[in-house]
Amino acid sequence: MELHQNWKAFFAEAGDISRFTSRFFVQGAKPRQEVAEFFRQCFIIGYKSLPLIGLTGFIMGLVLTMQIRPTMVSYGVQSQIPAMVGIAIVREIGPVITALIFAGKIGSSIGAELGSMKVTEQIDAMEVSGTNPYKYLVVTRVLACTLMLPVLVMLSDAISLYGSYLGVNIRGRTSFAFFFKVVFNNLDFSDVIPAFLKSFFFGFAVGVIGCYKGYNSNKGTEGVGYSANSAVVLSSVIVFIIDLIAVQITDILGLN
Amino acid sequence: MAKSTISNVKLGVFVTSGLAFLIFLLYMIGKKQNMFGSNFILKARFSNTQGLMQGGNVRFSGIEAGTVKAVNMINDTVIEVEMIVKSKMKRFIPKNAIASISTDGLMGDKLVNIIPVKEPAAFVDENDILTGKSTVNIADMLPRLQSTNNDVAIIAESLKRTVQQINNSTALWKILNDNTLPESLRQSLKNVHQTTIKAGEIVNDVQQMVAGVKQGNGSLGTILKDTTLAVNLNKALLKIQSVGDSADTLTAKINNMVQLIQDEVENGKGTANALLRDSVLVNKINNSMDNVEKGTQSFNENMEALKHTFLLKGYFRKQQKSKQSTLSNKVTLK
Secondary structure, eight states: OHHHHHHHHHHHHHHHHHHHHHHHHHHHHSSOHHHHHHHHHHHHHHGGGGHHHHHHHHHHHHHHHHHHHHHHHHHOOGGGHHHHHHHHIIIIHHHHHHHHHIIIIIIHHHHHHHHHHHHHHHHHHHHHHTTOHHHIIIIHHHHHHHHHHHHHHHHHHHHHHHHHHHHHHHHHHHOOOHHHHHHHHOOOOOHHHHHHHHHHHHHHHHHHHHHHHTOOOOOSSSHHHHHHHHHHHHHHHHHHHHHHHHHHHHHTOOOO | OOHHHHHHHHHHHHHHHHHHHHHHHHHHHHTTTSSSOOOOEEEEEEEEOOOOTTTTTEEETEEEEEEEEEEEOOOOSSEEEEEEEGGGGGGTTTTTTTEEEESSTSSOOOEEEEEEESSOOOBBTTTTTEEEOOOOHHHHHHHHHHHHHHHHHHHHHHHHHHHHHHOOHHHHHHHHSSSSHHHHHHHHHHHHHHHHHHHHHHHHHHHHHHHHHHOHHHHHHHHHHOOHHHHHHHHHHHHHHHHHHHHHHHHHHHHHHHHHHHHHHHHOSHHHHHHHHHHHHHHHHHHHHHHHHHHHHHHHHHHHHHHHHHHHHHHHHHHHHHHHHHHHHHHHOO
């Protein structure tokens, strides 16, 4: 009975999220865009997340290089470390790690922000005052997430590769130019384009889940905390699911 | 409003840098595939491309010159490889250069290597077709290597056995451990050396001798060279022959004579025959001999008698004395 209830709740939520998402497209297409609010959100979501994402990206690049190094050395393909790390970062680690950190930072903040607005009935007040709260709050944030995450992913890739370059130089000695020459020689359009495109979906998913959880927050103070928490958890899971779908699509398209 | 302007600048920098990196990344990849810059198309035909793929590197004398644009089947045996080559390489690649497919490293990607040949030729133009040459393929090489390995293994096995036999042989080790052996060997070699020197000297001498003989020096030379000697020798030989002939006649004569003598002795009436044949004579001779014996006996008696005669007694006594003195001398000496 409980299982039945759980399944029912799961599908109910899935349907709810779908409707919420379709509402985004409907509302977003309507004229009179909230441009100033959109840019403000871009600044908060994109620019303010850069230090955190840059740090994690840098550490990922460095650590990945140092972890891979012994194995590569034992196979005698030390010279291919930049190639391997470059492909790993650009294809997978850059987008996914960035999206996860992004989900942790932005998903939770959107969930908490909208949740507290909901709890304090600010959203209802907005509706009364004639502003479309969905358009003002949700569309701007989701758009900002969708457009900012790819930029963050690109910057994170760059910082990760620099971290990887430093990682190579801890044990070995490689010139900056040669390192990036090897990296770019082994990269292909099929490595960059799918990764770049899927990061839009990651951003969109994080934005939508964060907004949904906040927008549908329960009454009470613990409702805000719950929204923030479940926004992070769900958006992280959705990021991985999108990643799974993306890899299938790139495989079918032969972009490997 | 001022705050929003600042945040807009920051946001602009943020977005621009992000997109700049994306564009840079795409540009680098595009540059690798020779999408930008001026390029020209070169073609090469092969019978086997050994797994060359689109995007593979093209090298001219080992320098990165471009990438493979397409690999097309022309017919069942000819494959045309279309290459995008940098325009700046145009003035280095001659028309008669040879394109071959090789491997980047031992097991790396396949690439096209354009190698110039020594004969001078004009430089390539757009869409020129280079001669393709198939090179050694590692996959083809491995089975041959395998058979070589087997041979090597067999050889190593027999070598091992030989070495073991050598190791087990005490005689050889004794020889090897013998410290005097090198010395004697050296001595022997020295002897051989000396002998050779001697032999050389002898040969020299012989040579000189032969030379001398040729020139007619010495007796041998004269023998060999002197024509008068030869004539003399000839004469001597002729004489020897005639002597031999006369000796023959002489022996014949002697033979006859002996025959005659024999006949005479056997059938004649001479003394010899009588001696041989006449028994009366033999008896007579016997008697005579007896008489002679008797005569000598009586003569001996006469002589004994004479010894005792006073006339000769003194002489015999003296003789006896000297005999005795020599005997006593011998005894005293002993």
